[in-house]
Amino acid sequence: MTALQQNSIGDSLQWAQRHLSGQVSDARLEAQLLLAHVLQVPRTHLLAWPEKTITPASLAAFRQLVRRRRSGVPVAYLTGHKEFWSLPLKVSSATLIPRPETETLVEVALQLITDLPRPVIADLGTGSGAVALAIASERTDAWLLAADLSMTALQTARTNARHLGLPQCRFALLDWCGGLATQAFDLIVTNPPYIESTDPALRQRELRFEPALALSSGKTGLHAIEQVCTGARTALKPGGWLALEHGWQQKTAVIACLEEHNYRNINSFRDFAGHDRVCIAQV
Ligand SMILES: C[S@@+](CC[C@H](N)C(=O)[O-])C[C@H]1O[C@@H](n2cnc3c(N)ncnc32)[C@H](O)[C@@H]1O
Structure with a gap:
């Protein structure tokens, strides 16, 4: 596997996972959900392209969400969405x-x-x-x-x-x-x-x-x-x-x-x- 660049998808996910670990029940999943939301891509994209770099603006937005999640704000309020009965619902x-x-x-x-x-x-x-x-x-x-x-x-x-x-x-x-x-x-x-x-x-x-x-x-x-x-x-x-x-x-x-x-x-x-x-x- 190639080494991950700083500011790559994989590197950002690793940072977030470390940051959320012990604070939320599934740090890996939540880091993925938040980055997928910021980049407006499906989670599978993150897994397929860990070496891709992300823009400084996206990185800043992601880090901000991870910090808010660490302070307790539910993921659904950060992404504005929650699935129920397999329906994608907007929440506020x-x-x-x-x-x-x-x-x-x-x-x-x-x-x-x-x-x-x-x-x-x-x-x-x-x-x-x-x-x-x-x-x-x-x-x-x-x-x-x-x-x-x-x-x-x-x-x-x-x-x-x-x-x-x-x-x-x-x-x-x-x-x-x-x-x-x-x-x-x-x-x-x-x-x-x-x-x-x-x-x-x-x-x-x-x-x-x-x-x-x-x-x-x-x-x-x-x-x-x-x-x-x-x-x-x-x-x-x-x-x-x-x-x-x-x-x-x-x-x-x-x-x-x-x-x-x-x-x-x-x-x-x-x-x-x-x-x-x-x-x-x-x-
Ligand atoms: C437990 S939440 C359920 C929301 C949604 N049905 C669900 O299951 O996700 C209770 C809902 O009751 C609403 N509510 C509280 N008091 C109410 C009232 N007096 N009359 C009607 N709705 C009320 C709240 O605004 C909230 O949306």
Whole structure:
């Protein structure tokens, strides 16, 4: 192998890897993601051309990103992108970075509407649009309302829908179910904020960069879930389903809330890591 020149792709990656090592879970991968972003090339390009030199401007931009990553800023906020359900999504500091475990919510939601033609669905707290757009990508006959209390998040979600060519998604500024029509939806899905507002994790490494509105919900973490359980009853058609994501220790509390609001056919699902993650219930 030829020796790498200073300012080559390979040399820059090695520098970044050393810089990030011990600070992030996969320094090699993250260094590649950041350099691929700066150079606007696929990661495979970096592996194929380690000896190529990069311009001083690109090098400076890369080093700046690596330093910000070292200080804790999530990679997705540095690149402005995150993949969810194999869809490339734009994210911003106003949106949660979609989590892999939320794909469980999408899987469960899709199962609930398998036999239903042209389902009418609401995704409450849509953020980047992750859940609504994943469902829309699988069910082109569905009509979706994606709502959020953050106008900035909604703008990102709308941009994602346009880039992905999913015109059956509409967007609305709503406070949970407030403003939803009565008995209008076959399915309401939501991944609401569910962390206790006093949880110290909110101030640690990456979470501190995400919007508080997307993460925490009152002292118990259950405030948003309670709001949705209350409001969804009237917004769902008779026989309609509510599917909601929750924290891994919240299953019992969520089921109690659903029972209190007289939902039936309550069921619970685990994510790929084996954690209780999603509850469904029918009106
Ligand atoms: C956990 S994030 C989920 C984002 C996205 N659905 C996802 O799974 O990546 C919760 C979302 O709820 C939104 N939200 C918070 N309070 C809300 C409210 N009162 N009404 C509607 N949306 C709200 C936040 O802005 C945030 O986008």
